[in-house]
């Protein structure tokens with residue numbers, strides 16, 4: 251029996267960089283989830299369609315899945331493929347959409363944000379290509395939430411999402427699938443599992459920290475079961491609704507236990523961590539941290555060593571705030587390079603058009619055209635494949651890379667939970683000062699140009715404005731300022747800092763030390779302390 255429930259618009263249901271994210275109690279409040287899901291179906295249409303559904307297992311994931319299923323049935327969907335227990339990593343969901351050629355999918359996740367009754371929850375829609383909905387679509391969904399008057403709900407019992415196989419919900423089919431199997435099979439087509447298995451058999455050791463989030467089962471199956479890494483290689487491998495109280499963001503601050511181990515005497519050869527929904531990765535060698543921007547560059551330069559990329563790359567794309575290290579590789583390879591706004595959705599067109607093969611963001615995201623999301627475990631496997639072929643340490647590979655291409659020293663400083671009005675005032679002042687900046691001298695550097703990044707998509711011509719303020723210096727150094735679009739509390743200011751060293755000397759400095767003048771210039775030019783009251787960042791990556 252289908253009921254039509256009267257509702258009224260709820261303010262603020264505007265998707266950000268990656269879907270709609272709010273505090274869990276907000277998502278659990280009356281009509282909140284239902285309004286947004288109905289808006290999704292109103293925009294993309296549900297009648298006769300097939301979708302994928304899954305999430306990162308955070309608190310409310312299981313109950314939200316039952317609501318979304320009942321609404322899909324009530325809106326006339328023909329079939330929904332759900333990960334067992336309503337679990338799917340974001341890259342695995344992207345893969346299932348493509349593999350089954352569904353009309354898209356709904357992913358329940360707030361990515362790297364903490365989970366739990368008082369933490370964050372999120373919902374996003376991915377398109378039939380497996381990628382996050384573009385701005386025009388999310389904007390239409392938001393518009394719909396502002397005029398919604400009713401939603402449709404099937405009255406039925408819960409579907410047993412613990413049982414793999416076919417279920418019926420009203421007229422709709424629900425296929426519950428193992429979340430890992432198809433994804434693991436895809437990885438086997440891309441990487442030389444034999445070579446990696448031989449490396450583990452030869453004594454190579456790694457630590458994989460899944461941070462009590464969704465990649466645990468994927469990592470155990472692929473690394474321990476299929477590649478023969480010793481049992482216990484994967485830690486924090488059981489997904490928990492509150493991520494065990496962890497902040498499942500794989501960076502040196504939040505994955506501190508992994509960093510400590512990798513810099514200790516007992517460090518294994520290789521370390522990696524992934525985030526809440528499995529699309530981010532951090533990679534660490536014994537005694538050496540790999541910045542995400544460098545990781546992208548090294549992967550691009552060596553991808554041909556893996557079978558899935560043996561024919562070479564079509565192009566490399568990076569988000570604008572990501573360092574230009576990958577550009578140098580693209581130039582050397584004579585392939586295309588692209589600079590997009592922040593957010594994986596901007597890579598979709600380039601991947602679909604076959605213009606880019608590998609993409610990456612400084613925010614611990616790397617991926618390729620195998621899916622339409624960034625993919626944490628994929629990046630780990632590509633690194634393992636490269637290590638297995640080159641038979642060198644991470645440190646040796648990085649040093650050789652810098653010697654060849656020069657080094658883009660890079661760091662991001664985050665200032666969290668700033669009062670929104672103060673952050674807005676800082677940006678207004680900064681934007682107002684841009685035309686005065688060229689020629690100005692600061693910290694011994696001269697500003698060459700300053701602008702507010704705008705992007706014209708080379709495939710469909712769509713334009714995205716105001717994607718971050720950039721200040722470029724004559725010596726090649728760069729500062730970028732952006733406000734986060736994924737937070738749920740106040741404003742988060744992100745300051746991205748970069749300085750290029752051509753070598754051969756000066757390639758082995760500590761990044762913060764190498765960037766010290768750029769950091770001081772960033773504070774001076776934007777008046778960060780005056781506007782926000784903050785003199786030091788909360789998180790440094």
Ligand code: G1P
Pocket residue numbers: 267268361569592593594611612613615733734735736737744
């Ligand atoms: C952040 C990252 C961005 C990433 C997004 C989703 O967005 O900076 O690169 O695509 O999370 O994982 P932001 O909070 O900066 O808007």
Ligand code: ZN
Pocket residue numbers: 340360361362525526527528529530
């Ligand atoms: Zn994520």
